[in-house]
Amino acid sequence: MAVILLRTVIFYIVLTAIMRLMGKRQIGEMQVSEFVTAFLISEMAALPITDIDIPLMHGFVAICTLGCLETLISFAVQKSVTVRKALTGEPxxxxxxxxxxxxxxxxxxxxxxxxxxxxxxxxxxxxxxxxxxxxxxxxxxxxxxxxxxDELTPNDMGIGVENSGMTHPVIIDGKINNCFAETAKIPLKETEREARRCKAAIRDILYMTCDDLGNKVTVKKEKKR
CATH class of the missing domain: 3.30.240.20 (bsu07140 like domains)
Structure with missing residues (x-):
């Protein structure tokens, strides 16, 4: 039982790494080759987990080979129109x-x-x-x-609307999201200043967002009773 548990944990880590390498597509957005690869990987992982007579390395080699093959195919699809049409089809x-x-x-x-x-x-x-x-x-x-x-838009009515751009989640659950903080061009000092304005520390903020015009929305966490 302990061996199966250990194998499951190991393959979970390996599969997570391989799927992360393959990209972040959702199941409904997968191309045929990606779906086939994901299916084969799941089948190949199941065998070494449940059958302790199969060496772990056999499963690792097969899974890594499929992951690398799918990565190469994805690269070829990006670079070649012919390969793209052959593997993904056309609208x-x-x-x-x-x-x-x-x-x-x-x-x-x-x-x-x-x-x-x-x-x-x-x-x-x-x-x-x-x-x-x-x-x-x-x-x-x-x-x-x-x-x-079609839906009526301000442009159809001749109304000029200022583009507020994207809303960046700068703080989520008391932690600074560095990726979006950099995108929104908000330095750490400004984030801390906004927190002080709300009479709270950064760790006490549920979320803080900022759009491309600099408009900020800050919501504090509810105090635990």
């Missing part, structure tokens, strides 16, 4: 100008029920409201409405 236009392209549906093996569900999910009542529906390489559908059914 498929399912609806154009409100008209269903039946051949594209057949090629992609997508039903009209699925297309209608995506259109409803995007907030449109019927196909006539939609300019394009595109099946992306990751299997998700992009729904692009016709101009008459």
């Amino acid at each position: 498929v236009v399912l609806i154009s100008d409100g008209k269903v392209i039946e051949k594209a549906l057949s090629t992609a093996r997508i039903t009209l029920d699925e297309v209608f569900a995506q259109i409803r999910g995007a907030g449109y009542r019927n196909i006539g409201d939609v300019q394009y529906v595109i099946l992306e390489q990751n299997g998700k559908m992009s729904v692009l409405p016709k101009a008459a059914f």
Whole structure:
């Protein structure tokens, strides 16, 4: 039992490192090659964990080989259009100008029920409201409405709006997030000054955000009773 426990911990660390090396895609955003690699890695890890007669090194070699292979494939996909098309495919236009392209549906093996569900999910009542529906390489559908059914924006109304940019979480749960602090160009002294303004130490702040215009929002932690 102790051996299996130890093997599980070791493979957990190795798998976490390999998956971290492969990137941060979510399951729904994986390409086919990435999904196959993740599936094979999980299967190869299960065997040495449960069968103590299989040397750990055999599992390590197989898993590391797959991880390195996927990393090389990802690099090739970035650099070569031909490799990218072969491994990830191309977007498929399912609806154009409100008209269903039946051949594209057949090629992609997508039903009209699925297309209608995506259109409803995007907030449109019927196909006539939609300019394009595109099946992306990751299997998700992009729904692009016709101009008459698109959301009204300040730009459409001729209203000038100042761009506040991104909101940076500078402090989270009493700890400074150095990555976002650097992005927001907020030095440590300014962070401490903002904390003092709220009559709190940095460790007592639940979160502090700052947008690109310098507008800050600071919320203190609730006092424990």
